[in-house]
Amino acid sequence: GDSVTQMEGPVTLSEEAFLTINCTYTATGYPSLFWYVQYPGEGLQLLLKATKADDKGSNKGFEATYRKETTSFHLEKGSVQVSDSAVYFCALRETLTQGGSEKLVFGKGTKLTVNP
Amino acid sequence: DAGVTQSPTHLIKTRGQQVTLRCSPKSGHDTVSWYQQALGQGPQFIFQYYEEEERQRGNFPDRFSGHQFPNYSSELNVNALLLGDSALYLCASTLDRGVGEAFFGQGTRLTVV
Numbered sequence: 001g002d003s004v005t006q007m008e009g010p011v012t013l014s015e016e017a018f019l020t021i022n023c024t025y026t027a028t029g030y031p032s033l034f035w036y037v038q039y040p041g042e043g044l045q046l047l048l049k050a051t052k053a054d055d056k057g058s059n060k061g062f063e064a065t066y067r068k069e070t071t072s073f074h075l076e077k078g079s080v081q082v083s084d085s086a087v088y089f090c091a092l093r094e095t096l097t098q099g100g101s102e103k104l105v106f107g108k109g110t111k112l113t114v115n116p
Numbered sequence: 117d118a119g120v121t122q123s124p125t126h127l128i129k130t131r132g133q134q135v136t137l138r139c140s141p142k143s144g145h146d147t148v149s150w151y152q153q154a155l156g157q158g159p160q161f162i163f164q165y166y167e168e169e170e171r172q173r174g175n176f177p178d179r180f181s182g183h184q185f186p187n188y189s190s191e192l193n194v195n196a197l198l199l200g201d202s203a204l205y206l207c208a209s210t211l212d213r214g215v216g217e218a219f220f221g222q223g224t225r226l227t228v229v
Contacts, residue, residue, distance in 0.1 A: 043220040105160030
């Protein structure tokens with residue numbers, strides 16, 4: 001089945017540093033790609049998405065570009081803030097075999113801590 | 117809009133017991149998917165319900181079962197609990213069998229002792 005591999009954490013940065021979290025995927029076809037964020041004690045929130053090759057998703061200063069040739073969807077932010085401290089999950093949406101349903105396949109997550 | 121709501125938020129059960137978790141989807145959504153997130157791991161797909169039927173199941177044993185009601189809310193049942201079932205259980209709602217953005221609840225933290 002499809003799978004997602006993302007950079008192992010934890011990642012610790014100082015405020016205003018540049019952030020990159022690597023994500024690569026294995027899939028048949030061309031899945032939609034997502035980054036989700038999970039703050040302590042909370043569920044998942046969609047951060048950004050891209051639905052086809054070369055699409056760039058962006059939100060709250062975060063960006064990721066769907067690269068079909070390298071099967072990657074790396075997350076970047078130019079200047080992180082303390083409030084960005086959270087766990088980040090890369091995911092793809094896979095079409096299920098029955099009834100055209102779709103499910104999300106997640107990476108293991110990368111914990112980011114930003115220090116003042 | 118209330119979004120996706122799950123109950124309870126936390127619970128502790130003993131090995132061998134049974135547990136029921138509940139999920140109300142976002143208003144207008146008709147599809148509910150359940151995920152298990154073990155500590156330090158990404159969420160793993162358990163199953164999906166649409167039109168009150170289980171549409172697909174992930175790699176989980178039959179001890180995990182579910183139900184969807186006519187109002188689209190859903191339950192996840194786990195029988196004969198094992199210590200390894202301790203995890204955060206997340207419910208996600210979407211439209212039309214998973215197409216479109218998935219909205220997640222805050223999850224139910226299950227601890228099996």
